[in-house]
Structure formats: C-alpha cells, structure tokens
Amino acid sequence: MQQAERAIFDLRRGQPVRITDGECDVLTLAVESLTEESLARLRGMCNGAPALVITANRARTLDLDPGDAPAVRLALREDAATADIHALATAVCSDPADHSLHPTTVPAARAEYAATHMARAGKLLPAVITIRARGTDATGLDRLESDGTILHVTADEALTVPTTPWLDPVHVSDARVPLADADNTRFLLFREANGLHEHVAVVIGERGQWPDPVPIRMHSACLTGDLFGSLRCDCGEQLRNSVRTIDAAGGGVLLYLAQEGRGIGLANKLRAYNLQDAGMDTLEANCSLGFGADERHYDAAVAMLRHVGVERVSLLTNNPLKIGALEEGGITVADRQPLHGSLNPHNVRYLNTKAERSGHWLDELFARALPDE
Template identity: 45%
Template sequence: MEHVERCLFDLRRGLPIRLRDDTVDVLIWPVEHLDENALGRLRHVADDNPALVVTGHRLASVKAIASQANETSNARIGITAADAADDVIRWACTPNVEIDAGRIGSGPDDNIDTLALFLMRCALLIPAAVVATIGVDTRGELDTDVDTRDLLSIEPATVHAYEAGRPEPLKRVSESEVPLADASSTRFVVFREPDGMREHIAILIGDSQHWPTPVPVRLHSACLTGDLFGSLRCDCGEQLRGSVAAIGKRGGGVLLYLAQEGRGIGLANKMRAYHLQDDGLDTIDADQVLGFSEDERRYTIASEMLAALDIHTIDLLTNNPAKLDAMRQNGIAVAARQAIYGDLTPQNRGYLNAKATRAGHWLDNLLDHSAER
C-alpha cells in the first residue's frame, strides 16, 4: 500500500508513474500537469500515439457526442502529432468543447484506464490522464529511470488491492477537550486513515454516559469556504454550527467532521467548479464537466468512526438520503432522521435547488417556505 501512496504523492507533484506487469507497460501523466515537455516525453516513449483517458461523466459533457455518451464508461481521446498540450487540457476539463467523434473510443485495456482515473481521484487531481504504451525501444530507458528512483513503477494488482479497501482500521491518534461556543462540553477525537493521507475528527458533544438513545449524529464534510470563512455560496457553515447547537440541546451526541472537501473532489477542484458555476453551470454539471460524478464522497470512514466509538444506532441529522443509505449499508442502524437547514440566500438558492431537484436532497420544506414569503 505504501507504494501506491508514493505514486499519489508523485502525481500531485506533476510527475508521471509507470504501470507495469507481465501484460502491460504504460506511462501515465496527470493532465493537470501536462505541458509540451510532458507531451513530448510521452510521444518519445510510446509505441503509438498517446491518448487522453477521461471519465464517462466528462465525455457526457462534450458537445459533439453528448447524446452518445455513457456516464459509466471511460473513454480514450486520440492525440495526434499535430495536437498541443493546451488542446489536450481543453478536451479534459473545458466546458462547451467539441471533439471529433472519430477521435473517441475505448482503450485496449479498460482496466488500465480505470486504474489511471482512480489514481487521479485519490490524488485529488482532475480525473483525466494521458496514457502511453511504452515501446520496446524505450523500455530500457525507463527501466533506468526506475532504478535511479527518477520514476516510480507499480503493478496494476497493487493498485487494485489499494482500491479494494484498507486492510488496517482507522487509527485513533489524539484527543482533547475543546469547548465550543454552542457546546461548552466538547471533546475532539482525531482519526487518521492507514495511508496517512487524511485525518477526520469525531466531535463528542456532552457526556457520553448521558447521551440520548438513539445517539444524535451529524456527518459533516469539510467545507473550508463555508465552515471557516462564512461563504454565502453554500449553507455548510450554518449547518455545522446549527448541528453542534442542536446536538448539545438534545443532551449530546457526535458530529463527524470528514475530510471530504467539495463533495470529495478536493479544494482545488472545488474552486474550478465554482468558476464554472460563475459561467452559468449548476453545482452538479460543474463537477461533471471536470469529470466527477455528482458526489464523490464515501461514508465507510464515518461508519468505522462510529463503530470505534461504540455507537451502532443513531438519529441522523441530514437532508441527504445518500448518507442515510450509506450508514445502513455499513452496519449503522438509523432509527430516526432530523432535518438540518441553513438560511436560504440569493447566493445559495441555485446551489440548494440543484441539490434538491437533481441529487434528491430533502430540502422541500426550506425551498417551499422561502417561496411563500
């Protein structure tokens, strides 16, 4: 697993990685860091023209083939000798782009394309990569780069094992009392994922010996702009503070603060999505133009944290049906659900409306009440 984590670090630095076993040998470059030098390097090592690998969500946003796109399928876009790095980047993440349908097809090994996109997501990069099959004449050159540690090489099976799940549990690493304005008796418990990439916080409100049954619980994904800076584009900060206050008033419970910024796409991609929203896209379309699904979050971590705290039956504070379903699928009984709203403002109305109409969030009471005013 450590080898995968090193690959993720290199990808975030803008370096390529090599996927190799007895049947495949490819060089993968994150499109987010593509330039002419990188494209030249890919062309040099390839036994054929390299290709851009994109998600089905991205493909569905491409004008020329939107009606033919399958959001569950990856695709390759062929790169010719005449194409520039800027062209490739535009195909990967620019809205309203048109691509000749003749360039688009599937790769010789969809398994490799799927792993390449998985690694980009794990590295919180745009889910698009340029892939080149390494030619016989340049294989020795790359072997030397691997030997000198200038290039990381990893077997597809190792990435598959990483994707399948962590063999080790979350680690409870530290904790302390942290009194809050809306709940003065509060303890922060920090959990670290086994790969060391992310830390999540369980905020224990009140005395656990006197918590109600079922335990009030809120799953709150980190939102730097809303939680810390009070952004008006969302209602996250109000939901965070409102949840802490509500749990405190009910006699205590738990708020899980999960490191899943931007519905799991990361802060940099969230800002890219905001820029697309400024040009008229809603929150879901903006994410899909970048190649993401409508929600990249996974809540297995939340269920593991609750189990570690010996909490198995909860009263869930949420408007999101996906959270309720995820808890039940991961062994946490949801005995009740409570809505938790922020204020509806001119700046967040479109965002909340898209969540309600396109993602099925239970926001009708909030939106209908506002419409009646």
C-alpha cells in the same frame, strides 16, 4: 497497494508513472500538473504518440460517445499544446476537434483507465496523458525504473486504491476544545491507514449523559462555507446549527469528514464552481470534470461511531443517502432530524438541485420566503 499510493504522490508532484496490465505498458502524467517541459520529458522517455485519457463522464461532456468503456483514449496531434489539453480536461468544449485531437476515440486500455483512477484517488482531475511503450521503449523504461527515476505499478495495484475515504481510521490524538456553542467538547482525530485523509469526531457533552438515540451529524468538510461563510452553500450554517442542536439535546457526536466538494477535493470543487457560473448545476459540473455526481462514502463515519461506542443514533440530515450508509454499516438510525441553513440568492439553485436531483428533504426550507436581494 503501498506502491500505488507512492505513485499517486508522484502524479500529484508532476512526475511520470509506469503502469502495466500484461497487455499494455504505459507511461503516464496527470493533466493537472502537465507543463510543456513535463510533456517533452515524457516524450523523451517513451517514443510513442501521447494520448489524452478521460473518464466516460468527461467524454460525454465533449459530445463523445464512450459506449460502455469507463475511460476513453483520445489521440493528440503532434502540435498539441498543454493549454488546449488542459481545456479538454476542464472546460466545456463544443467541438473537441478544434483543439488538440485527431478524430479517433477508442476505449482506454485497462492500464490507462487505472491511471485515471489513481489521479481521481489523489483528488486530481481524472484525466491523464499516456504514451504506450512499444519495442525498445520497454527496455528504456525498465532502466528508468531500476535506477529509481520512475515508479512502476500494475493496473491491479492501482485499481485497489480507494477513490474515497474509508480505510480503517485509527484514533491518533484528542484534546478538549470548548466551542462557542458547546462548552464541553472534545476533538478526536482519526487518520486513515494510507495516511491520505484525517477526520475528526467532535464529541459533545459527557458520554454517560447522552440521550438515546444519540444525536449525530455527519458533516463533509467545506472550507468555503464552514470557515469563510460562503453564500454559495448552506454548509457553514448547517455545521454551527448541528453543534447547537446536539449540545441542547444533552450531547452527541459531530463527525467532520475529509470529503470536500462531495469528495472531489477543493481544487476540483473550485473548478466546478466555474462551470456552475457558466450554467451547470452541481451534479452536472462534477460529472463534466470526469467525476461522479457524488463521490462520498461513509465507511469512515461508521468506524468512528463504533470507536466512541455509538450504535443507535438520531441523525441530523436532509440526505437520505446518509441514512442508508449508516444502516448498511450496522448503525441503527432510530430517527432523523432536519437540519437547515437559510436561503439566499447565491445558494437557491444549489439547494434546488439537492432537492430535485439528489432527493434531499428540503420542503420545509423552501416553504420559507426567499429574502429580498
């Protein structure tokens, strides 16, 4: 897995990576970092024709039928411009043939699907450019690999890299951090084994004085809402309300998880916002970019709770999936407490989507009148 994690960093830096699966040998670049220069460099390393590989969800957005394939390979015209390739990976295109594609759409090889998986694990767009090595291409790639110009991973290695945080978080450091709403608070930082993600357990009050069950909140990071007070969501209000609630109850734990944008990362979350402004809801926008509707997992949260000695909780949430995730991890959810922000004209559609399409318990919130604009 270590080689695959290094390859993810190369994809993030705009460097090509070689992926093989025994039947297919490909050189790949992440679309997110694609430039005319890097595309020309890729062509210089491998003589085949470049193709765009996208996930099944993205293909459906382009009105293409992926069948049962998790990813599809789209042939590119010789004159394909990087601007058109970026549009095919991010924008809503009514007719892909108007851009850079030949009409052929075929299932991606396993090595090509592995390339989209690595991009997704690196919080990049799950879209890549690939060139399949044929004939003497492989010899040239062997040489580039041996002199350190490119990294080589197998599809098996690439597909073992998790796309969401959960890898054995290790307690790294901690300190007392008094908060405006909870004076007796300590922050414990956990780093995952691959070094890619860090999470914080905000421990409120004295462990020996916590009630049973222990009040906890699992809060996925939201830079726009938590820090800047964005009106597009209720995350910042939920964060501060949970700290106040836990402190008033006698203490407990808030887990601040590195899962921005339902696990797709900040860059993709902002792309999704643009799609929402064009008419999509949250789930549709995430899927349009090639992701699942919700990429989050909570294994790291379970490990952090065990570290601080919590096995029975009162969970502050409106999300039924969080209850299931904790119980699957062996944490007893003795009861649930609702946790609401407030409605405003900017977040009402977002919250409606949570309730109607994700099953969040928000009836009490919607019983309140929407403030005047």
